[in-house]
Amino acid sequence: MGGPLLLWNMRLFTLLLLMPGVLCWGHEGHYVICKIAEEYLSEDALFAVKQLLPDSAEGDFAAVCPWADTVRFHYHWSSPLHYVDTPDFKCNYKYCRDCHDSYGHKDRCVTGAIYNYTMQLESAYAGNNFDLSTCGDNLTEALMFLSHFVGDVHQPLHCGFTGDLGGNTIIVRWYRRKTNLHHVWDTMIIDSALKKFYNSDLSTMIQAIQMNIADTWYNDALTWGHCAHNYTACPDGYASESVSLACKFAYKNATPGSTLEDEYFLSRLPIVEKRLAQSGVRLAATLNRIFASQTRIAQAES
């Protein structure tokens, strides 16, 4: 690749980063999810996570959770792994029907990616062979992708309709600003909530969500992390919930050209905050299962 082209690509990349519309749950959303997850990690999972973090994270797990968005254009193969498109107006999801990219390649969607990266981490840690360097997979990347995609699968419009690209082609106004419905759910609802209710302070928002998990949602939250049949990861249920929420809340009263204001914002914000909470709790539960095998072996050896 020539110098000028590379430079142009870097400019485009920077521009894309500055245009949140093309990214997933914004930077804030992914950061919030991983901050919440951190609270629920077992000691062993936290230990394994810290070992896998790149130096650039400086020990902060949440710092790597937006990473997958920043490599989306460099690793262009990873772009379809951020979402799963479902048939128009069906309001349901099926892995075998829906999990493919736009060329029809199977398993190339967000739920397929969650299985993929769970398996990579699990097989590296579960075997008797602990020499991680013999393994072909980059486990640091596996952790960073997994932590990002468990967040994405909870954003209702990451499991939206094929015809409108998960709300990306539905142009609306968010108060006075022109944008698209997908971006409203990735970023605008969170941004408006930060300004209106949390004094523009992300940590205040994180604390409020943590308090709801410990209080308002407590009984529910006890089961959020469970997987049927003792599976290590179970993203299909999260995708089904998402497309159902997309129909009930995201698409509802948000037709092309509509202006979304207080009524939409205040009724959808609780959904967004609950999805952030569920992503965090479920990410922690998944990582706890992945890295639990390590504990068994560590205990057997001691």
Ligand SMILES: *[C@@H]1O[C@H](CO)[C@@H](O)[C@H](O)[C@H]1NC(C)=O
């Ligand atoms: C699985 O992970 C590898 C390594 O990142 C990647 O090359 C492959 O495309 C992934 N496949 C899916 C379905 O996520």
Ligand SMILES: *[C@@H]1O[C@H](CO)[C@@H](O)[C@H](O)[C@H]1NC(C)=O
């Ligand atoms: C694994 O991925 C990270 C992040 O992309 C990279 O910095 C690191 O060099 C990779 N490690 C190996 C062994 O390729």
Ligand SMILES: *[C@@H]1O[C@H](CO)[C@@H](O)[C@H](O)[C@H]1NC(C)=O
């Ligand atoms: C799940 O695992 C637990 C503990 O290993 C076991 O007691 C239980 O029977 C398992 N449940 C299923 C449905 O496999």
